[in-house]
Amino acid sequence: MARLERLTVYPVKGLDGIDLESADVLEGGTVARDREFALFDAAGDVLNGKRTDRVHALETDFDSETSVLLVEAPDGETREFDLDADRERAESWFSDFFDEDLSLERDASLGFVDRREMGPSVVSTATLETVASWFDEMTLEGARRRLRANIEVGGVDPFWEDRFVGADAPAFEIGxxxxxxxxxxxxxxxxQRDPDTGEPIEGFREQFVRKREVTFPEWADADAFDHYYSLMIITRVRDRDRGTRLRVDDPVETVETQ
Known part of the structure; x- marks a missing residue:
């Protein structure tokens, strides 16, 4: 049976995610705590993994109840920052680590997601397993950490999520x-980067595109995809369901739209 397998948020944009048993959908349509904090430079540009592979040198954890961020740096020491009460100290430490003047901003109503008019990212477990099989260097858990989806659906076929974009696409319900x-x-x-070391897989994009093309499901709408270097989908939660709670193990059902 299709079910919500994993629910993951990334409290500080660009840093490690945390798995939750349940989370609310915010009124803005995103998952609570996802990208709630982000580091910005003096020009107002966000600092993330696209910008620097230095983020992979950090191992982080976050307590969603207390907003305490734990950061283990390459020197082996763990720092603790209360992002509710003492954000300035975190700003100072991250500024030194990245050698930039950074501010740590917060948006609890929507989060600093890339597509602020949209909602959670969705992928299936089978999709991640398939992608991991394309590369000797990648495991299922590694694929999860590289692709950084909010919602992972179990009990479905690889690339299940592709059916929900394009002309006449159905919707789906989680609980x-x-x-x-x-x-x-x-x-x-x-x-393409190892989430722990930042080491890239040689020829990653070319191999990914080749494999994605030959495994692209015939039932998906190819016109909805600009290229084959695409994986998982970005969704929108309908307005009346915002404020509702998602729970791991909730059933997932496809819904035909009118």
């Missing part, structure tokens, strides 16, 4: 929350 596919997610440089 009481309805999702509509908006667009495939074109990938950046981040998935």
């Amino acid at each position: 009481d929350v309805r999702f509509e596919g908006v667009t495939p997610c074109g990938r950046c440089v981040v998935p």
